[in-house]
Amino acid sequence: MPASVITPPGSTLHDGVREACDRVVHLLLLHLQKLVYDRPNPNLNDSPPRPVPFLDALKSHVRELCVEVLRLERKRFLWQHQLLTLLAVYSAPPCAAEALFYLLALARGPEELALAAQLDAVLSSSFADLLPSAVKTCLCQIHAGRLPLPQIVQLFRNLASVL
Numbered sequence: 001m002p003a004s005v006i007t008p009p010g011s012t013l014h015d016g017v018r019e020a021c022d023r024v025v026h027l028l029l030l031h032l033q034k035l036v037y038d039r040p041n042p043n044l045n046d047s048p049p050r051p052v053p054f055l056d057a058l059k060s061h062v063r064e065l066c067v068e069v070l071r072l073e074r075k076r077f078l079w080q081h082q083l084l085t086l087l088a089v090y091s092a093p094p095c096a097a098e099a100l101f102y103l104l105a106l107a108r109g110p111e112e113l114a115l116a117a118q119l120d121a122v123l124s125s126s127f128a129d130l131l132p133s134a135v136k137t138c139l140c141q142i143h144a145g146r147l148p149l150p151q152i153v154q155l156f157r158n159l160a161s162v163l
Contacts (some may be wrong), residue, residue: 025079029086036090055090062087062095066102070112081115085122096123097133104134105147105155106163113158120162135159 013138039049053100058065065087071082088096103116123130138155141147147155 017084020030024076029079029082029100032083032086036086036094039090052090055087058083058087059091059095062098065101066099069115070106070108072111077115081118085119088119088123089126093127093130093133096127097137100134101137101141104138104158105141105151107158108154110161113161116158117162 012044032055035050036055037053054105062084065080069084071077084099088099100116101118103112103119107113107116120130120134127133138159142152142155
C-alpha cells in the first residue's frame with residue numbers, strides 16, 4: 001500500500017476506517033451524481049443551471065484524473081472513473097472527448113484500455129458523437145505537436161484495438 005497523507009510509510013489503516021472512508025466517498029459521488037443529472041436543461045428564458053464548484057474546479061485537471069484512473073489502484077480507480085464520468089457529463093462534449101482522448105492515449109494495456117471503452121459506453125447515452133469527437137481531439141493534439149512519437153504510436157494501437 002502506498003503511503004498517503006494520512007498514514008506514514010509502513011503503517012496500515014484499520015479496516016473499519018477504510019470502510020468508513022469508502023462509504024463517505026460513495027455518498028459524495030452519489031450527491032455529485034444527483035447534482036449533475038438533476039440539472040434542468042436551460043431555456044432562453046430560464047436562469048443558467050446551478051454550478052457545481054467542485055466539478056468546475058476539476059475541469060482543468062482532466063489529464064491528471066485520467067492518469068490516476070489508469071493507475072488501477074485498489075478500489076480508488078473505480079470511484080475516480082465515476083468522478084471522471086460525472087465531470088464529462090457536467091462539462092459538456094469537449095470535456096468528454098478530452099477525457100476519452102487521454103484514456104486512449106495513456107492506456108498501456110488491455111485493462112487500462114477497457115476503462116476507455118467503459119467511459120465511451122457510459123457517455124454515449126449523453127453524447128451522440130463522442131467517439132468521432134475524441135478522434136478529432138486526438139488529431140488536433142497530434143497536429144499541435146503535444147504528443148511524443150511513442151505516445152502517438154500507442155494511441156494508434158489503442159484506437160485500432162477499440163475500433
